[in-house]
Amino acid sequence: MNALERRTVSALALLYSFRMLGLFMVLPLLAVYATDLRGATPALIGLALGIYGLSQALLQIPLGWLSDRIGRRPVIVGGLLLFALGSLVAAMAESLSGVILGRALQGAGAIAGTVMALVADQTRDEQRTKAMAVVGASIGLAFTLALVIGPLVAAWGGLSAVFYLTVALALCGIAVVLFVVPASAPAREHDAVGARGNLILRSLADAELLRLNAGVFILHFTLMAAFLVIPGMLQEVLSLARESHWQVYLAVVLLSLLGVVPLMRWAERGGRPRAAFAMGLMLLSLALSLLVAPPQSLLVWLGLWLFFIGFNYLEATLPSLVSKSVAPRGRGTALGLYATCQFLGAFAGGALGGILLQWWGAHALLLLCLALVLGWLLLALPRMACAGGGDAVESAKGEMPHP
The missing domain is CATH 1.20.1250.20 (MFS general substrate transporter like domains)
Incomplete structure (x- = not known):
């Protein structure tokens, strides 16, 4: 640049x-x-x-x-x-x-x-x-800092x-x-309103984009729902006062890099993007399974660590998959719809998760999250199985396969 x-x-x-x-x-x-x-x-x-x-x-x-x-x-x-x-x-x-x-x-x-x-x-x-x-990296950094700074403040x-x-x-x-962002250059020519409407319809009809949009909805539903439960676990299972929760978040987020970085290298340099994506989903599923299990300190620590590995990897990978699934002319529309599904997932995870927590408890809420993630994994696995050994071929071409 x-x-x-x-x-x-x-x-x-x-x-x-x-x-x-x-x-x-x-x-x-x-x-x-x-x-x-x-x-x-x-x-x-x-x-x-x-x-x-x-x-x-x-x-x-x-x-x-x-x-x-x-x-x-x-x-x-x-x-x-x-x-x-x-x-x-x-x-x-x-x-x-x-x-x-x-x-x-x-x-x-x-x-x-x-x-x-x-x-x-x-x-x-x-x-x-x-x-x-x-x-995108700045968002990941903000997420990490927020989990530490928020409890401290x-x-x-x-x-x-x-x-x-x-x-x-x-x-x-x-x-x-x-005062810092330079004066804007003239924006590139935009599509006419009718053309943009056609792009929206095309994006809504694209099976790959639908799968990715459903995935980010589930991911952010799970994030919001999990954080209705996790703070209570830290208090009840780990016996941590709420003023000390930042210590747990800092530890598990930093340790999650030990899992996220190898996954990214495996996907990009090892030519296994499909396998790495499936691994991210499996880690998220395993994390939720551990959090659903009878509460024990070790299981909570391990579950949180695996949760942040799976979440951070999938969060970083999904936007790239969307941008590489469409032609440049439709990329803005596709990413706009993707962001809409992301925020709808956050709303549903908080609002519906709160209702489930009030009426059926934390165990039922985590089980729902686990079922959603497993359903996402089942939707993704047939695509990966049909592709066979195509990971390395697509990686060599510089293309990102669809999960």
Whole structure:
């Protein structure tokens, strides 16, 4: 990348990480801290955890469309202002309904697609994959930091302090957009509205994209549902006070690199992308099986470690599979639909997971997650079996196979 591209991509990756850090910090906290708020029930805590995903899913495509008409910067700044407002509402809330409203407003700042569109506008075709990878890496880093920083901030100032920090991160993001991101080059020509509608219909009818979109829905359903249960396990099984949960998250996330990195090397250099993808699903299934088993300290530690290996590998792999499954002209539409399914999964995992937790308990919720992941694995395995030994051939061609 040239100097301008490096500056642009670095700034947008920083912006994306600020925003995702603010969203992710509450993930390990709500299940244990929201019980202090008036009106808290497991079902409403689950809704508070997942509601941002609903507003994200509903507004991703409309705000992307708006950014094509009025420009990327106004939409991004407006989205960050909404994100800051939602964070402020949640920080000042004395009841769980106030947190739910704040989380919904946070999600209404649905600028993920617009930020990625700006990355595409500001980079050359041959550098775009690298640029997207940098932004993707920033999301992974934000997720890791959030699991540690969130509990530390909450231990100092409670849940409201986390939301106030999120306000500050949103304002820093606006400063990055206004003063660090270089002035936008003229956007590349966009498809006409009718053509874009055809692309959406084509994406919805594509069996491979449907399989990938279903996969990311299940992955984020499982993530949200699991974090309704995991904090309680740390308290009850590991006898850890909620202020000390960050120690567990830091350990298992860092140790998960021992599994994720070899999987990526096996897929890319070993020419086994299908096998590595199946392994990621198997590890996630095994992790959930261990968490469902009768609670023991060793099983919880091992289950969390395997969970983060499987989740982090699949999370990093799925967007690449989507982008390589469609022609460049339809890539933006396909990724927009993919993001919509991702956020719908987050909403369903939080909202439905909270209801299941309230009425049937943690065991039933984890069993549902396990069933969904196993169903995903069963859908993927026939494709891999039919391909036989084609992994190495497709890898040599530089193509990523469909799971």
